[in-house]
Amino acid sequence: MSTEEKLASDIEKVRQIPIVPTILDVICKTTGMGFAAIARVTQDRWIACSVQDEINFGLKPGGELEIETTICNEIRDSQRAVVIDDVANSEYVSHHTPRIYGFQSYISFPIFLKSGEFFGTLCAIDPRPAKLNDAKIIGMFNLFTDLIAFHLQSMDLLSQSNFAVQELSRQLTDSADENRQYKYISDHNLQEPLRKIRLFGDMLIAATEAENLQKAKELAIKVSSSAQRFSMMIKDLSEFSELNYREATFEVINLNKIVTDVSVQLNKELRARNAVLNIGPLPSILAMPLQIEQLFYHLISNALKFSRRDQIPVIEIFAKEVEGHLIEHPISRGNEVKYVEIRMEDNGIGIEKSQLEKIFDIFSHLPHDQIPEGKGIGLSYCRRIIRNHGGIIKAQSELNKGTSFSIILPIHRKPATELVSKKSTF
Known part of the structure; x- marks a missing residue:
């Protein structure tokens, strides 16, 4: 897969996460900010994956900003969040990014995949100052970045499972007994953790919309547990499928x-x-x-x-x-x-x-x-x-x-x- 294809795939994964529009909407309502986005950030690219724009900032999903003009460029390297209540009264008063994009308040948290790899940022801006350096706001952003990472992991696991099951199916075609097992695994064993991920995911959306952060945290743990179990099953199936005759x-x-x-x-x-x-x-x-x-x-x-x-x-x-x-x-x-x-x-x-x-x-x-x-x-x-x-x-x-x-x-x-x-x- 080329770099462009990988980036396009990453953007599509974010767009397919059902809870993302709710996350961006809750961020705008809770902070009073007019623009929120999830960005895929690499060494040389800043690409919007999903956007809520209430201030006519003009950026749409798939749109790009010059990486050098963004604070996310620095967040990728420092791996630390940046929170600015009021640019005029902060260390960023002379920074080029607020001057280029005309915002006074800014918040951006890094998104790390469960492998530890940096994916991008969850960020928001507004032309007016906003009270962002608050425990509730920071806790909300930490929770949301974790949820996004959970969903990205689940989608990767689904992709891996499709490959593992296809490979397993190919290798088991010479055995009716093992084909019977493959069907049972597909219909039952693999469906249970997926069902739980879907169920808890729906409950997460409801909890997020209700701004019940404690409930959302509990559900996030359950989503993670189901994803880990699913991951282990896929790992076992992959190892099983690799037991080939050579x-x-x-x-x-x-x-x-x-x-x-x-x-x-x-x-x-x-x-x-x-x-x-x-x-x-x-x-x-x-x-x-x-x-x-x-x-x-x-x-x-x-x-x-x-x-x-x-x-x-x-x-x-x-x-x-x-x-x-x-x-x-x-x-x-x-x-x-x-x-x-x-x-x-x-x-x-x-x-x-x-x-x-x-x-x-x-x-x-x-x-x-x-x-x-x-x-x-x-x-x-x-x-x-x-x-x-x-x-x-x-x-x-x-x-x-x-x-x-x-x-x-x-x-x-x-x-x-x-x-x-x-x-x-x-």
């Missing part, structure tokens, strides 16, 4: 070393629960190292998360080689292919049989009082990783006795590039 990243890896490395990463959690981790002889396989590390990280982390509080967690990981024709549900054609079955067993709280398939769904949450709140995406990562390696993962469980995961993977893959094939060693 033939070039396959290499021979030692699973004993991978599991040992993961146990070091989870050392704090293992020690906190006095957990026992028994690792049997594991083979070397041709796989994607980072994804296999993620696989065992999520599995062991889940076993700790769903452990029983009345006993020490015991997690066992072991493996055996199996022939292709002995696998109940073949995952590759040709009986000459050799596989390894990796089993991980724990003595945790267990899972009801009716829920065993659902645990691999994205954002799944199981109906169990002892289960702590989580993101519900760890095991879906695991299944995606296993599928990327041409394998299958299943779970068996019994309430209050524990859960066992069976992972079947090809020991060696023979992709088109004929990556090196090497016999497994235990």
Whole structure:
């Protein structure tokens, strides 16, 4: 996207925020000033995004001022608000900007995106002096700049979500099961935080129109919380969609070393629960190292998360080689292919049989009082990783006795590039 396209997009985002006209109207009514605007300010541009003009200043949305003629040029660098009750009795009496534009009162607050990036300013001017250096006025401007930033963030998240969902949809077309999950996420999981953002946004408009700043602050916190939750969901979906099959990243890896490395990463959690981790002889396989590390990280982390509080967690990981024709549900054609079955067993709280398939769904949450709140995406990562390696993962469980995961993977893959094939060693 070019600079011009980015600026045009930023201006359009502000124009699409439904609360902006109300904000500018409240500013004019509360301060008695005749002109209020939201400006996109860069190193060399000052562009009006939205305007309320009751003094025929003559600037319309999309209109520009020479950046060097504005005080916003200085605000961008200092990142501090400027408030002038009466130019004639202020340090700005000789400043070129009041002289150029003929105002006596001025107020401008910087707008920072939630990333910390400077976006522009919320400003107002009038040819007459005005009492602006007041706690209520300053509090109002701080609140409004935060609200604008919240809405801009929400719009960015919507844009990101559209991209993430489109990318996710493209990658899941080869799996009816994952397509079913995508539809459910689109229709339900992603809609909940969006619904809250819309609801609280409407309530914000009402609170702002009523000049109920305390209520507006409370609603702003709720908007921010919903936006943060939505952001995390998009982040999880993006990370999930990036778990791709990449033939070039396959290499021979030692699973004993991978599991040992993961146990070091989870050392704090293992020690906190006095957990026992028994690792049997594991083979070397041709796989994607980072994804296999993620696989065992999520599995062991889940076993700790769903452990029983009345006993020490015991997690066992072991493996055996199996022939292709002995696998109940073949995952590759040709009986000459050799596989390894990796089993991980724990003595945790267990899972009801009716829920065993659902645990691999994205954002799944199981109906169990002892289960702590989580993101519900760890095991879906695991299944995606296993599928990327041409394998299958299943779970068996019994309430209050524990859960066992069976992972079947090809020991060696023979992709088109004929990556090196090497016999497994235990």
